[in-house]
Amino acid sequence: MSLDSAHLRAGSQSAAADPLAWLADEAAAIAAAGLHRSPPARRRDTAEVNLASNDYLGLATHPAVIAAAQRAVAEWGAGSTSSRLVVGTTQAHIDFEDDIADFLGTPAALAFSSGYLANIGAVTALAGRGDLIVSDTGTHASLIDGCRLSRARVVVVERGDVAAVRRELAARSETRALVVTDSIYSIDGECAPIAELYSAASDLGATLLVDEAHALGVRGPGGRGVVAECGLSGRPGLVVTTVASKSLGAQGGIVAGPALLRDHLIDRARTFIFDTGLAPAAVGAAHAALGVLRADPALPQRLRRSVASFAGAVGAAEPQSAVVSLIVGDPVDAVAAAAQCRDRGVLVGCFRPPSVPAGTSRLRVTVRADLDDRTLATVAGVVDEALTRVGVR
Template structure:
C-alpha cells in the first residue's frame, strides 16, 4: 500500500522498497555512484573525459555546430527514414567512409545505438555470436537482444573463438570485439580474431570507439593500422563522441551491409536522427583530424608521460589505467586528485572485475607542457605510499 503524500510531493510505494535495500548494499560495497555536474568553465584539469583530441572545444568545431543549427534548427525533426536525414548527414557519412577506408557508412544517434542496431540486424535466432569478454556494454547488450546463441570467450582468447566457431551448428556466425578495450586501453588481438572468423566463414565486428583518432595512419583506427580496412567480412563501428568531440555513432562497411541496416536496424529505423549540431561538429572535427594527422601521435605521447608518472604500463591508446584494487581506496584517490585540481575517472565493479578498481586517466592531444607537469606531479603525490594491491600498475 502506498503512502499518501501531500499535493505536489512524490508518493512512495511499498512495492519499490526493495530499492532502499539495494542502495544500502551498494553503499556498503563502495559502489554508490553520484552525478558530478560540470560548470561551463573550471580551473580543474580534465583527465577524465573522452575528448581525446581536444576537438570538442575547438573554435572551428563549435562554429560548425552553430552554423548547422542556423541552417537546420536544433533538432533533426524525425527518424532518419522520415525527416531526420539532411544533406549534412549524407556528407558526414561519405567523409567518414572515405577516411576509414570503407565503402559506405551509416550514422546513428549514438555509438550505443550503432552497436545495438548492427548486431541485432546481423544475428538472430538460428545464428551464433562469439562475444569477446572485453567488449563494451553496448555490444554485450546487443548480444542479449539479438536472440542469437551467444558464446562469451575470455578477453582476447582467439583459440576459444576458433573452437566456438568450428563447433557451431548454426550456418551464420558473428564475432564481436572492441579494437581497443575501453577499460584499460589495451589493443585487442584484432588480426588473429579476424583470421579466426574468416577461416570459419563468420563475419566480424570491431568497435573502434577508442581507436578512431588515436591509432592507425593519422588516426584512421586500429583496423586501418593492421591493413584490414575495406574487408567486406569485417564491419567497423565507432562513436563520434570521443576523438571527434561530438555525439553519435557510425557503422562502416560494404554498401550492401549499409542498405541492409537501413531496412532492418531497429535503432536506426525507430530512433530520431542525430541532431544537426552534432552532425556539423563531427564533420568539422573530422576535417581537423585530416588536416592535422599528428594529433594521433600527440595523444599517445601524452598518454605515455602520464603512465610513467603513475607507474603504469606503457599505454597503447589514450587511456591510462592505474589499478588501486579496493573500490573505496580508488574513490578516495580520485577525490584526492580532484581536491588537488585534477579530474580523473574511477572505474569500479561491475565496470571492472572485483579487486581491480582503478583510476582511469585519458590523455588529450591538446594538453600543454604545463598541464602535463601539473598532472604528473599530482599523480605522484596522491599515489605515493598508497597500497595499490598486487595488481598495481597493470593494465
C-alpha cells in the first residue's frame, strides 16, 4: 500500500469515527488568523460604559420602554406562541405597524421577528428566478443572503457607484429589477447616495429597497431616516426596511411601503409565514420607544452633536451617522485594543474579516444620546490610549 493510500484510508477511518473531526483543524486555522470569536457576556453588576451596542438613543433602558415591555408580557404572555398567520398576531403588533408606517411616511408596514429576517423576506418576495438584483459591496449580510436565496440574477457594483447601477439596469434583459442598498453602511457609518439611486431605479423601471437600520433615529427629520431626509418617503417603487433593535432599543424588523407590498409579503415572504411572531414584549418596547422619539424629535440632533464631539476627540473625521470607525489593520491588534478598552471599563466593537475587508480590522464605536460630555471625554481618552498602545497612533 502506498503512503498516499494509507493516508487516505486513515483519513476515511477518522471521518467515519467522527465526521466532524475536521472542525478542529478549522478552529485552529481561524485562531491562527486572529479571527476566533467568543460572545462576551455582559454582567449586571459592572459599571462599564457601552459603546459597542447599536442602542443609539439609549432607549433600551428607558423607564417608559421597560414599563411597556412589562405591560405587554402581562397582557399577552412571554411569547407570540405561533406564526403571525396562526395566532401570533396581537393587536399590539397591528398598532405598532400602523404607527411606524405613519412615522416613516408610508401607507403600511409589516413587522418581522428580526431585521435579518425582514431583509431576507423582502428581497426573496420581490425578486426571483428571471429577475435582476443590483446590489453593492456595502450591503448588510442579510441583504446579501436575501439575494442569494432569491435565485434572481445578482450583479454587485461598488457602493455608491450610481453610474454602474444605471448601466446594469439599462443593459438588462429581465423585465423586473430590484436595487438594494443600505442607507447608512453599518461598518463605517457612511451614507449612500439614496436620492441618486432612486432616480436611477425610477428612470429605468426598477424598485429600490433601502435598509434604514442604522438611519432610523439618527438621520432625517425627527429621526425618520435618510429616505425622509431626501424627501422620498412614500414614493412609488420604493421599499424601506428598518429595525426596532437599534435606535428603538428593542428587537424586530420592519418592511414599509405601499399596502400592496404588505399584502404580498404576508402571502409570499417565507421568513414571515413560517416564523414565530415577534414577542409581545419586543413589540411593546419598540412602540414605546417610537413614542419617546416622537415626543423628542430633537433627540437625533443631540446624538449627532455628541458623535461629532467624540470623533474630534479621537482624531476621526466627523461621521455621517452614530458610528465612529477607527481602523487598526491587523485583527490581533484590533482585539488587543478592544480588550484594553474593556479592561478600563469601556466596551467598543471590534470588527474583523469577514465583517470588513482584510487589513481593515477596526474598533467600531457607537455613541449614545444618553451619555454626557464628561463621560464621552473620558471614553475618548481610553480609546485613544488603547490605539496608541497597539501602535496605531
